[in-house]
Amino acid sequence: MKQKDVLFMTQAAMIAAVYVALTYVFAAISFGEVQLRIAEALTILPMFTPAAVPGLFVGCLIGNILGGAVLPDIICGSLATLIGAVFTWKLRTRSPFLGCLPPILANIIVVPFVLKYAYGTNLPIPWMMLTVGLGEVLGCGVLGCVLYYALKNHKEAIFHTKQFEMAA
DSSP states (O other): OOHHHHHHHHHHHHHHHHHHHHHHHTHHHHSSSSOOOGGGGGGGGGGTOTTHHHHHHHHHHHHHHHTTOOHHHHHHHHHHHHHHHHHHHHTTTSOHHHHHHHHHHHHHHHHHHHHHHHSOOOSOHHHHHHHHHHHHIIIIIIIHHHHHHHHGGGHHHHHOHHHHHHHO
């Protein structure tokens, strides 16, 4: 196994573990019609490393399972995170503000329908799009940008991005 493969898997596993831990610790505010999932700040990490894409997906999947989510939420919520992560990776050369948009939009579109049809929530879809959207703007947008600027000047030391660039 090549060193870059080990690095990729290790980074993905660490990102997944941190996502799960944050979701579990903040479970009281991570689920429901009005939610602020602190772990969503990590959705900015594809701006630094491609390993964040599977890491976020697996982290969300495990976080939803441990959080007691129903199967449609486990699947659809995790896929929304995956879609957001893929598009954040594709926008990585742009600004972090643009990189925050894919996970925000993916969750605004997917989560309200999951809440309505998987959990039987009686609130209108547009209202849940607003409440989920506000939580996503705070989690992905605000906390994600704070995380981005905290890591930006240290990305080589933390993520070893030159190895991924040379392999690409």
